[in-house]
């Protein structure tokens with residue numbers, strides 16, 4: 001199966017298959033049956049961390065920014081990491097940092113603020129810095145982190161502009177450090193299975209993709225307030241959540257789009273959309289002829305869905321890019337097959353992927369260049385919407 005997969009996949013897909021070792025794949029036998037894992041593919045990228053390393057061998061991570069995502073998802077996930085441990089915190093709120101340090105066993109001497117952040121260079125316990133700040137601050141804190149001699153994991157979107165992304169890549173290169181963008185879906189078993197199914201011909205010839213990501217922006221939530229500020233957010237729904245639709249179209253096809261058209265609309269008078277956009281619908285044309293129809297919204301209620309339309313069957317992932325509890329269905333003329341795949345902590349998987357890449361001196365699967373490509377494409381989506389023209393990439 002692996003040889004078949006290999007021959008069918010493009011160069012970019014080979015990159016994606018680094019995560020396939022983490023999933024079990026079915027033979028897609030009887031229609032309507034529950035998915036039964038029949039074999040696990042050998043991993044092509046860094047070997048999966050089967051046994052946890054002893055604490056002294058794990059790489060030490062510092063988390064920068066103790067907001068909602070960092071404290072609710074990332075910090076707790078270190079407990080499930082096999083190659084990585086949390087050793088330092090960076091926050092402007094020392095009381096909050098001390099509370100989390102105590103809860104997660106971080107030495108209080110390893111608490112930094114944004115002023116003394118650069119002195120992290122003198123801390124040999126810290127190998128990797130994970131930047132989980134508002135988007136407009138990603139470039140500054142990633143560059144300062146790389147200059148301090150640390151490897152960098154940066155949240156999506158990578159930065160506000162292509163120039164900032166390039167400066168981050170340059171800084172990591174100059175310091176000979178790794179830079180990875182935290183595209184968790186590319187480490188998540190349901191999405192990896194969807195990629196494999198789509199690219200291995202199980203759906204027939206791929207014709208179209210639909211991907212919808214939206215939520216209703218809530219300014220009462222402090223984590224949403226900066227998202228309405230262009231300088232801190234870089235863009236609106238597209239930068240925050242539409243990026244998942246864009247990513248899905250790219251990783252499902254394993255191709256890069258050649259043409260883009262788009263339309264944008266924000267509800268007039270809505271105070272949330274003074275600086276950033278509410279809705280962007282965009283269409284991507286890929287070299288194979290696949291057309292992807294994507295939506296991105298800060299106005300509609302929680303949606304995180306990917307559909308892949310092939311000549312023989314349709315794949316539906318819904319929810320596709322949630323934190324837990326994904327659902328994958330293959331729909332055929334004669335019935336639907338629900339694919340039951342073991343859920344894994346995608347945050348722990350992506351964190352360990354970077355640690356493993358550092359230990360083996362390999363390029364991570366989602367390096368800075370992957371983040372830059374999305375920022376470049378999102379800028380072109382805005383241009384297509386602004387001009388009403390189809391843009392050639």
Ligand code: NAD
Pocket residue numbers: 065066067068069070132133134135137155156157182184222223224226232240
């Ligand atoms: P948040 O507002 O909860 O956290 C941001 C943190 O940055 C806060 O602790 C805040 O105090 C701090 N901060 C420092 N300087 C700031 C400034 N000038 N203005 C505002 N806050 C400042 O936001 P969040 O939802 O945790 O998002 C943080 C990052 O994580 C964003 O880049 C976001 O895109 C990303 N994120 C990723 C995922 C994912 O699934 N990968 C999910 C949520 C958020």
